Amino acid sequence: MAAPPAIETAGLSKTYGGKVHAVVDLDLRVERGEIFGYLGPNGAGKSTTIRLLLDLIRPTAGRACVLGLDTRVEGVSARKHVGYLPGDLRLADRLTGRAQLDSLARLRGHVDPALRDELCERLGVVLDRPIRQLSRGNRQKIGIVQAFMHHPELVVLDEPTAGLDPLLQNEMRALLRETAERGATVFLSSHSLDEVQHVADRVGVIRSGRLIDVDEVEGLRERSLRHVTITFDESVDPSDIGSLQGVRVVDVDGPVIRLSAPETTMDALVKLVARYSVVDLVSQPADLEEIFLELYREADDGR
Amino acid sequence: MAAELLLRGLRDHRRALVGWCVGISAYIALVASIFPSIESSPEFNDLVENYPDILKSLFGLAEGGNITSGAGYLDVELFGLMLPLLVLVLSIASGARAFAGEEDAGRLELVLSYPIRRRNAVLAKGAAVAGEIGIVCTVAGLTILAFDPLVGLDLSLTKQVSAIASVAALGLLYGWLALAVGAAVPNRALAIGIPAGAAAAAYLVSGLHGLAGWLDPFRFLSPFWLVGSSPLQRGADSWGIVVVVVAGVIALLAGSLLVERRDLETP
Numbered sequence: 001m002a003a004p005p006a007i008e009t010a011g012l013s014k015t016y017g018g019k020v021h022a023v024v025d026l027d028l029r030v031e032r033g034e035i036f037g038y039l040g041p042n043g044a045g046k047s048t049t050i051r052l053l054l055d056l057i058r059p060t061a062g063r064a065c066v067l068g069l070d071t072r073v074e075g076v077s078a079r080k081h082v083g084y085l086p087g088d089l090r091l092a093d094r095l096t097g098r099a100q101l102d103s104l105a106r107l108r109g110h111v112d113p114a115l116r117d118e119l120c121e122r123l124g125v126v127l128d129r130p131i132r133q134l135s136r137g138n139r140q141k142i143g144i145v146q147a148f149m150h151h152p153e154l155v156v157l158d159e160p161t162a163g164l165d166p167l168l169q170n171e172m173r174a175l176l177r178e179t180a181e182r183g184a185t186v187f188l189s190s191h192s193l194d195e196v197q198h199v200a201d202r203v204g205v206i207r208s209g210r211l212i213d214v215d216e217v218e219g220l221r222e223r224s225l226r227h228v229t230i231t232f233d234e235s236v237d238p239s240d241i242g243s244l245q246g247v248r249v250v251d252v253d254g255p256v257i258r259l260s261a262p263e264t265t266m267d268a269l270v271k272l273v274a275r276y277s278v279v280d281l282v283s284q285p286a287d288l289e290e291i292f293l294e295l296y297r298e299a300d301d302g303r
Numbered sequence: 304m305a306a307e308l309l310l311r312g313l314r315d316h317r318r319a320l321v322g323w324c325v326g327i328s329a330y331i332a333l334v335a336s337i338f339p340s341i342e343s344s345p346e347f348n349d350l351v352e353n354y355p356d357i358l359k360s361l362f363g364l365a366e367g368g369n370i371t372s373g374a375g376y377l378d379v380e381l382f383g384l385m386l387p388l389l390v391l392v393l394s395i396a397s398g399a400r401a402f403a404g405e406e407d408a409g410r411l412e413l414v415l416s417y418p419i420r421r422r423n424a425v426l427a428k429g430a431a432v433a434g435e436i437g438i439v440c441t442v443a444g445l446t447i448l449a450f451d452p453l454v455g456l457d458l459s460l461t462k463q464v465s466a467i468a469s470v471a472a473l474g475l476l477y478g479w480l481a482l483a484v485g486a487a488v489p490n491r492a493l494a495i496g497i498p499a500g501a502a503a504a505a506y507l508v509s510g511l512h513g514l515a516g517w518l519d520p521f522r523f524l525s526p527f528w529l530v531g532s533s534p535l536q537r538g539a540d541s542w543g544i545v546v547v548v549v550a551g552v553i554a555l556l557a558g559s560l561l562v563e564r565r566d567l568e569t570p
Contacts, residue, residue, distance in 0.1 A: 047569075051569075054415075056416065056566070077418070082416070086413055088569065090409035090413070104413075106304075106307040107414065108418065109304045
């Protein structure tokens with residue numbers, strides 16, 4: 001018999017005070033061995049969903065199963081095999097990193113000391129100083145170690161790379177891939193498509209508490225917008241640039257043109273502007289909110 | 304597992320606990336070292352006899368009590384107000400901090416994401432609060448015991464044990480109540496305010512019920528009245544201590560059930 005999905009929710013809803021709909025009628029299914037990116041702007045309901053899965057808060061309606069166990073009935077059994085990194089990690093400030101990890105190990109009851117030591121070494125965790133003296137990134141590393149140190153079948157990470165430098169973000173991605181390779185599941189929330197798209201297999205997009213799309217990462221990449229600012233040698237007629245599929249000219253200021261373009265058109269765009277003399281070209285990822293706006297604009301255009 | 308929360312609770316507060324023990328011992332030492340000069344001045348009894356009834360009632364100056372005896376002196380100076388007050392401040396602070404305080408600081412998020420049943424977390428923290436009260440009360444008792452022969456307090460050991468037990472029982476009740484309120488509602492102010500207000504009201508009822516007739520029927524509701532006043536002279540009420548501890552257990556159990564019904568708050 002196949003193992004039940006890592007996460008399965010049906011009509012999961014959370015309403016605060018009868019008014020604030022933090023999560024609305026969520027149907028989500030995450031398979032075993034998958035890295036699932038849970039994407040949405042701040043306040044979209046990502047952390048609320050995660051806290052429902054961990055039974056820290058209780059649903060207003062619907063239900064959620066983690067590793068085949070109903071969170072409301074068998075949450076304790078489910079959480080034995082779950083590792084969690086909170087978005088707003090608060091540790092025992094007076095303890096050293098080592099004492100904090102030891103304490104969490106005793107609290108969990110079963111951890112792999114060898115794995116914990118390996119993780120600490122790999123991430124360069126500062127073990128012998130009180131946590132209150134540590135930077136945000138160094139605290140985050142302790143949080144990552146505790147989420148992985150018991151060979152969890154499901155790892156739930158709420159904005160895990162916050163405060164980590166790029167080198168560690170890479171290490172983190174490698175860790176996630178290894179986790180998935182040994183058959184465990186990763187559920188990863190983020191507000192940045194860039195952060196998720198290099199590691200996730202599938203991405204769910206949530207906005208205002210509603211899951212608006214679940215897609216393979218490749219599908220979403222087409223929507224991944226770039227802000228491009230090109231400075232030419234002299235003023236250039238923007239009309240042929242604007243005629244590229246998906247490209248929108250935002251602003252023309254003499255020789256400087258600002259536009260937004262999907263990542264997939266970058267090649268064509270660069271080849272097209274190469275005909276002119278280019279002084280500078282800056283490309284930045286647009287944030288998710290803008291990608292949504294673009295999505296809605298497309299929808300309106302299609303009508 | 305959940306036992307780790309008990310040990311952590313005690314370990315995290317060990318410095319504060321040492322401070323409490325030193326402070327209470329120092330206070331007891333001060334009070335005890337004054338006793339010889341009180342003992343040699345029988346006119347104190349006449350002075351106290353002329354106190355207004357309301358003061359005598361509040362300070363637990365028992366009818367026929369003798370402030371120049373060791374037991375009567377400590378009943379007034381220690382067990383009448385100061386020792387219960389200190390132990391209650393410790394207990395309520397500790398109980399409120401254990402759940403409401405940790406939740407406020409956002410530290411329960413990770414702990415409760417572990418495979419720990421919330422009610423077990425509350426009970427483990429209740430055990431930690433009891434441990435703190437036990438340590439402080441034991442140190443207070445041992446300090447009194449140490450000074451007894453030095454200044455000639457001439458106390459009865461059984462009455463002393465029952466006196467300390469009555470203070471510990473009050474500490475358990477209000478400490479567990481603070482923990483339970485914090486477990487039931489995510490509000491640290493209530494977790495401190497409710498037990499502190501209840502304790503103050505109960506203290507007044509116990510002290511004044513004899514003077515304010517309308518309070519008299521309510522005296523059964525006062526844990527202070529239940530354990531009895533002037534414990535070193537008359538012995539604390541064993542059944543009263545049992546009732547108070549049972550009430551504390553009920554509060555703790557109620558808190559451990561109510562905590563399962565609510566959402567954990569983020570700071």
